[in-house]
Amino acid sequence: MTPATAPQKQRFVEATADVAKFFGHPAAVVASTEFSQDEKVALLKQWDVDLRLLMVAADENMAPGPGDRTGDQLRQVHAALAKLGVESPDEGAPTKTGGA
Numbered sequence: 001m002t003p004a005t006a007p008q009k010q011r012f013v014e015a016t017a018d019v020a021k022f023f024g025h026p027a028a029v030v031a032s033t034e035f036s037q038d039e040k041v042a043l044l045k046q047w048d049v050d051l052r053l054l055m056v057a058a059d060e061n062m063a064p065g066p067g068d069r070t071g072d073q074l075r076q077v078h079a080a081l082a083k084l085g086v087e088s089p090d091e092g093a094p095t096k097t098g099g100a
Helices: 006-017 019-023 026-031 037-059 070-083
Strands: none
Touching: 006 019, 006 037, 019 026, 019 037, 026 037, 026 070, 037 070
């Protein structure tokens, strides 16, 4: 594997900051040719964390409101991770944030 150049690293940092905004949907991460397999997994795991935090906020009445698709998006992220050969991050996680 060739080392990433500075612009490639910067794109990864930008994508990690707001994965949903950068890609639009989880399948786009899988289809990306810009990032390595490991980077794609890291991006999808970050997206998983972001969605779980939104779910926690929803429980605290801080949700975006009706039409919220957080649960659907979380399932899509897990499906994308599965396509990359990664087990679902919520296996055995008793809380929305994935903690024990």
